[in-house]
Amino acid sequence: MSGTAGTGRETGLIRKPESNSTVALNNSPFMRACRREPVPQTPIWLMRQAGRYMREYRELRARMSFLELCKTPLLAADVTVTAAERLGVDAAIIFADILLIVEPMGFELKFAKGEGPTIHNPVRTSQDVDRLREVDDVDSLEYVFEAIRQTRASLRGDLPLIGFSGAPFTVASYIVEGGGSRNYVHTKSLMYTDKGAWHALMSLISRALVKYLNAQIFAGAQAVQLFDSWVGSLSADDYREYVLPHTRSVLSSLTPGTPVIHFGTGTGELLELMREAGGDVIGLDWRVRLDEAWQRIGHDVAVMGNLDPVALFAGKDYIRSQAKKILEQAAGRPGHIFNLGHGILPETPVENVIALVEAVHELSAK
Ligand code: CP3
DSSP: OOTTTTSSGGGTOSOOHHHHHHHHHHTSHHHHHHTTOOOSSOOBOOTTOSSTTSHHHHHHHTTSOHHHHHTOHHHHHHHHHHHHHHHTOSOEEOSOOTTGGGTTTTOOEEEETTTEEEESSOOOSHHHHHTOOOOOOOGGGHHHHHHHHHHHHHSOTTOOEEEEEEOHHHHHHHHHHSBOOSSOHHHHHHHHHOHHHHHHHHHHHHHHHHHHHHHHHHHTOSEEEEEETTGGGSOHHHIIIIIHHHHHHHHTTSOTTSOEEEEESSOTTTHHHHHHHOOSEEEOOTTSOHHHHHHHHOTTSEEEEEEOGGGGGSOHHHHHHHHHHHHHHHTTOSOEEEEESSOOOTTOOHHHHHHHHHHHHHHHOO
8 A cells, every 4th residue: 555545645636735825826816916807805015015114124134234134045034924924915025135136247235224225336338338247147146046935935825925126227227326316317328328338238137137037936936026116217208218128028038927017116107118018017106096097008907006105104094095095096996906106114113004904905805
């Protein structure tokens, strides 16, 4: 008699736990909403849901730097799972950063206290672009893939895990500016004065992003998000010429069957073009009305958004009223994922975030 007798395995009546969770994941409200299928209640997750507004996170960060935390898979996985379970959200997002990809490209990345990210050897000229390193493989980002595997192993079986990267423009803006920026003077100067160098830079970044995102999917991410956080600094004409072909090439090269969220801020005038570039779900910030934006880009694509992150400072009644307003604009149409219009701010009261999650679930329950 074989060792598996009586387990049902030989008859196929009992599925392996793995396939059970694949079914549960695929049927989760988040994955259903990505595919614009009906859901029992609107799924919600929050950009930057793991971060300084949480005591558990601050305690860990007191012991190590942000980059060390990103590069310690067990802890990155723990931060990811803790945030998702504490908030009661419908998806987890891997704890990482859009700038990790610049290290294998040959840049020195630092997160200085109170300063945000800095890149010490930025690209400013076509000679700088020529010197850039092609990212042949993403092996040096193995710590991200290991964090994804470890997160997947300890996350609730029906909770999808979102992988992510920056979009070509937003990554390029950090590489050229050397950090965050208000006016993107260096980035736009390169774009306007040396088209060849600009497109070469964007192509090189795009090839690296495709490898990075597909490796995250292979490691176990159920969906991925492309953050084009700062693309709203461009006019529609500039977006069309300098950004759209690159973002489109990334989005069209991702592993088929994995939903992609395409997000940006300040994008009121770019939404149709972002839609054209691709993505199964278009992320909306709070400056646009969700109903009008969805109408404009078409109801044959899903949307994510779009509460003002600052609403989370205003008290539970206000939060509930704003959640209701956004849900009314979505009008019960399949394909809405609730989120903020941008990341949670560090000073946000955790109890208000939990109140938002509860309000969205309760107000949208069918
Ligand atoms: O959403 C999540 O919970 C996953 C983790 C995540 C982080 N960064 C962790 C992080 C995600 C999705 C990001 C994306 C990211 N990183 C973006 C796109 C999203 C957005 O906000 O538009 C951008 C622009 C970055 C670049 C970046 N990383 C900046 C500008 C900063 C400094 C800002 C700040 O709040 O200090 C970071 C650091 C960073 N990334 C922190 C976290 C939790 C704070 C690090 C710390 O001090 O502990």
